[in-house]
Amino acid sequence: MSAQPSLPAPPLPGVDDRWALFLDVDGTLLDFADHPDHVYVDSRLSELIEDLYGTLDGALALVSGRSLDDLDDLFSHPPWAMAGLHGLELRGVDGRYRGVHIGASRRSLVRDIAGTIAGEFPGVLVEDKGMAVALHCRTSPQLFERLRERVREVLPSLAGYEMQPGNMVIELKPEGMDKGSAVANLMSAWPFRGRVPVYVGDDLTDEHGFSTANLQSGLSIRVGSREPSLARYSLSEPAAARAWLFRVLHALKHGALSHAHSSGGNA
Numbered sequence: 001m002s003a004q005p006s007l008p009a010p011p012l013p014g015v016d017d018r019w020a021l022f023l024d025v026d027g028t029l030l031d032f033a034d035h036p037d038h039v040y041v042d043s044r045l046s047e048l049i050e051d052l053y054g055t056l057d058g059a060l061a062l063v064s065g066r067s068l069d070d071l072d073d074l075f076s077h078p079p080w081a082m083a084g085l086h087g088l089e090l091r092g093v094d095g096r097y098r099g100v101h102i103g104a105s106r107r108s109l110v111r112d113i114a115g116t117i118a119g120e121f122p123g124v125l126v127e128d129k130g131m132a133v134a135l136h137c138r139t140s141p142q143l144f145e146r147l148r149e150r151v152r153e154v155l156p157s158l159a160g161y162e163m164q165p166g167n168m169v170i171e172l173k174p175e176g177m178d179k180g181s182a183v184a185n186l187m188s189a190w191p192f193r194g195r196v197p198v199y200v201g202d203d204l205t206d207e208h209g210f211s212t213a214n215l216q217s218g219l220s221i222r223v224g225s226r227e228p229s230l231a232r233y234s235l236s237e238p239a240a241a242r243a244w245l246f247r248v249l250h251a252l253k254h255g256a257l258s259h260a261h262s263s264g265g266n267a
């Protein structure tokens with residue numbers, strides 16, 4: 001497959017632009033670590049998100065493959081809206097929870113099957129996320145394709161579940177929701193309704209978010225260089241995404257910084 005032309009860096013908002021920000025977490029706001037628990041949200045990042053949330057009158061959401069419980073721990077129980085487990089869990093800015101429910105016996109079946117597969121692949125780590133389970137191979141990336149094939153084999157015994165590949169991870173998750181649906185859902189109500197959706201993400205699951213942003217005349221911003229992508233803009237890495245978000249905050253509050261004063265490179 002031929003490479004896509006390189007994507008431009010995203011624009012900054014004007015002070016009167018009514019953006020709604022949808023931010024993926026791992027690989028976008030946070031640099032990758034070898035273990036899901038080894039990531040850290042420093043005070044600079046949490047203050048940045050808090051400030052953006054206030055400046056956007058609440059129109060900011062995290063959209064992640066992590067569970068809401070995990071996001072609450074990482075971001076210290078924030079007030080902003082969050083979609084967890086790729087949209088299977090959704091909590092609005094009003095604190096109301098809407099989510100898929102999967103019974104205990106099904107959860108334990110999925111967990112058991114994932115545990116069996118991990119046992120066959122030394123180096124693969126199981127992350128139990130409740131109704132979804134992730135099999136991580138970041139420390140043994142050569143296992144990714146075999147792991148994907150093995151998970152594909154067990155899918156017929158897990159009706160209602162689907163395989164979700166990601167960055168050095170293969171997940172088993174209930175069908176029927178994705179990040180794009182979560183964004184569309186949030187965009188249908190206050191404080192998001194009527195704003196321009198701006199979706200920033202790095203992974204395959206974020207393509208659904210890019211699609212929704214594009215459909216709603218918004219901005220789709222890919223972090224990294226994964227191809228192909230529906231994104232129309234790009235930032236090179238999480239550090240560039242964070243630097244761009246600082247400039248977005250400044251632009252919303254005071255107008256865009258001149259190039260000479262902007263910090264951090266992007267695309």
Ligand SMILES: O=P(O)(O)OC[C@H]1O[C@H](O[C@H]2O[C@H](CO)[C@@H](O)[C@H](O)[C@H]2O)[C@H](O)[C@@H](O)[C@@H]1O
Pocket residue numbers: 024025026027028031032033034035036037039063064065066067127129134136137138166167168169203205
């Ligand atoms: O949608 P996201 O917020 O990007 O979450 C996607 C997955 O992120 C986590 O896994 C990824 O980050 C880990 C920590 O850096 C890394 O070790 C792993 O290889 C990555 O795939 C999280 O653990 C998953 O549950 C999320 O689905």
